[in-house]
Amino acid sequence: MKIPEPLTRLFNSVPLKIIKDENTISKFDNPIPLSDSVPLVLGVYNTFQYNELILPTDPISLATYLRLIQRNNLQLSSSSTGLTKIPFRGSPYNSLPILIGDSIESIEKIQQNISKHFEKEEYFINDFLDTKLYDLWITCLLVEDIDNETYYRIFGVKDFEVYDLKSEIPKWNNYKVRFPTLNLKKFYEIQLEEFKDYVELDNLKLASFIIIINEFLPFTKIAKLIPTEVIEKSYEILNQTN
Structure with missing residues (x-):
């Protein structure tokens, strides 16, 4: 074979x-x-x-x-x-x-x-978060001042590999195709305002996002928008998965 x-x-x-x-x-x-x-x-x-x-x-x-x-x-x-x-x-x-x-x-x-296994309401919530959170994650990586050590901790890359990875990030989730002429900083501010509206959703995908921000990117603008109780709830969701 x-x-x-x-x-x-x-x-x-x-x-x-x-x-x-x-x-x-x-x-x-x-x-x-x-x-x-x-x-x-x-x-x-x-x-x-x-x-x-x-x-x-x-x-x-x-x-x-x-x-x-x-x-x-x-x-x-x-x-x-x-x-x-x-x-x-x-x-x-x-x-x-x-x-x-x-x-x-x-x-x-x-x-x-x-x-395929989601109920209708859960399907739409997850579809929404798939797009919103993935795009927010990409913009965060492109806009925030993230040092190479943090890139190593998250992505396991160092030295020249960091540059290579950064060149790939805009291609994720068809981001560059959908937003070819964006002012990234302005777009980031719009995304952060939207994030405030759904940050308290009770959802595994959102909890995962919040945990990673808390663990690796606590200095970012995203982190400053996450209430302490939401962080605690996210870890509770993680623990319940176990």
């Missing part, structure tokens, strides 16, 4: 090391399959430790990971179960997360598969 070209590119680019805990489930063995193959592994930029948990360091990957855990009726463990860190250049899309099974699925495909 021939290995698909995207997988060949991925495995040739970096030796994958999947960290497993032999005492826990170490794959997304899904009773409601998101893909036709198991095991499934989520490829992410980097990970961080929260209490005994190992979690992705960017909000898109964190929300995706937690939703996969939920959908597969798994428990978050003390190891990076179902996670592997890979360079963003190792992805066929030059962005992460990706879902690795017998093929490689982009974040767009992952979101489509997960959203």
Whole structure:
């Protein structure tokens, strides 16, 4: 059986090391399959430790990971179960997360598969947040003064790789295609005003975003808009997922 070209590119680019805990489930063995193959592994930029948990360091990957855990009726463990860190250049899309099974699925495909299981109201809320939060995340990275050490902590990149990553960020979520002539600073202010209207929504995706901002970007304008009680609620949502 021939290995698909995207997988060949991925495995040739970096030796994958999947960290497993032999005492826990170490794959997304899904009773409601998101893909036709198991095991499934989520490829992410980097990970961080929260209490005994190992979690992705960017909000898109964190929300995706937690939703996969939920959908597969798994428990978050003390190891990076179902996670592997890979360079963003190792992805066929030059962005992460990706879902690795017998093929490689982009974040767009992952979101489509997960959203099939949503009720109508939840579907529209998540679709709204997929766009709003992803765009806000991109604008934040482009506008805020973020040092290289923070980029390393979030994305696992350093030195010249930071420049390469920054050149890819405007391409995420078709951002540059949809907003080719934006004044980014003005757009950021508009996004921040909108953020005030939905920051208190009770939602896993929003909680993931707030946790990452709190963990890695507490100096940003976004962080200053998040009430303390919302931060606390976001961590409660995380803990409930476990």
